Amino acid sequence: MGMLTLVPHNVHDITVDGHRMLVHVPSSSLFEMDAVSAAVLDLFRREDRVSAEDLRRDLGGRHALEELADCVESLTRLDILRDAAVLESPPVIQAVEDIPLSTIVLNVNTGCNLSCTYCYKEDLTTPAKGLRMGFETARQSVDLLFTQAAARDRVNVVFFGGEPLTNLPLIKQVVAYAGDKAKAEGKTVDFSLTTNATLLTEEIVDWLDAHAFALTVSMDGPKALHDLNRRTIGGQGSYDVVVDKVRMLLGRYRSRPIGARVTLTRGVTDVAAIHKHLRDELGFYEVGFGPVTSGPMTSFNLPEDDLLQVFSAMKDLGEVYVEAAIAGRNIGFSNMHQLLTDIARGTRKAVPCGAGLGMLAVDGEGDLHLCHRFVGSDQPTYGSVSGGIDVARLGAFIETAQDRTGRDCATCRIRSFCAGGCYHESYARSGDPHAPVAHYCDLMRDWVDFGVSAYTRITRANPSFLRHHVEPRSHAS
């Protein structure tokens, strides 16, 4: 062995209940360190450069030389150790020459019958004034999806708004059209919809159920919290209407479990109480939390203290999740579920999400956007459903997203999980969709460490939980 050095941004280690876990950063893989690997890693942390002679002198008295050599070889293969003379290679940027879609998001009406104070939609208006998508645009969108998904067996059509149920006639037409097309092409088509629940009737619920829609309800918790921001156009809290509709929905929907999506904002940070209400009292299958991304940021942004409090509360609920998981129960906390799924998969993200790659969103005029959140923003569009995808422009966007040179992400220990964070979050914060989400990078790193610890504890105490509750859904998605 020549002179070797540590590549610090490729390794992270976390001690869980006395066990040292090594995280191989490029692949998000987890290994339990034995005494030899722990000693070797510690030596390379102490010394800038280490030779075979240094290794023998420092560790040869405690560990067999052959074991030390094997360990060094394994760590070198993982690019955790490297020849000290070798410089960091430039990042490998995958050229984007095709957009193999699996999902199309149809913005069926920019209008919404609620007027939530924190709504990030720059084009939001009332249902009557909203830009409604017509069937021709929707048909072309579905055709584009099927063309771009030629190699896939399964495709997804997502209905978004505003409130998508304000354009139910179009949704019904699209479901019939896409269903027929899927049958003719031997594919399966899934439908999903996020709703504020206010327009649901028994008849609508039964129709959605018959087509096995994946439903998510936007709801912020008990009345006092929900009504702070989720208000009608007239300014009244919407909880009383929503809770009746949700009870009706959860009482008769059979085809799929239904989740709630909570927006955390100033004053709406009591994660445990919100989860308890939505999951235990109302009966949602799972509850997911996201901090607000809104236009008038200063009014609704979580100040740093609140953000700290929220992540701490997320970890408290995460502890409840771990205890329940060890006892074989799933408490339906989607953020934890997603984190464990990413860890179980050994996620290696080159870009933060499928926006612009596996997924595009269509506005009412047929123009293509990175994702639903960019519809109505002043960001560029990427072609149209009638003229096709502007692959050159979209490719350039995705290629820029892959190149994190000069940004903190290039050496961040959670880059394979995060890859720079949500483009829309960055755009809303700084105007640049490629900027790191710097305001919570430290918190995200802490959250991923928490996930590694949770994953390790569950794997040790009840590995069957991960097989039954985490891996099945990760395969499905």
Ligand code: SF4
């Ligand atoms: S956005 Fe922040 S947390 Fe995410 S990879 Fe970049 S530096 Fe790391």
Ligand code: SF4
């Ligand atoms: S850019 Fe953000 S909001 Fe859009 S799909 Fe990606 S993670 Fe979601």
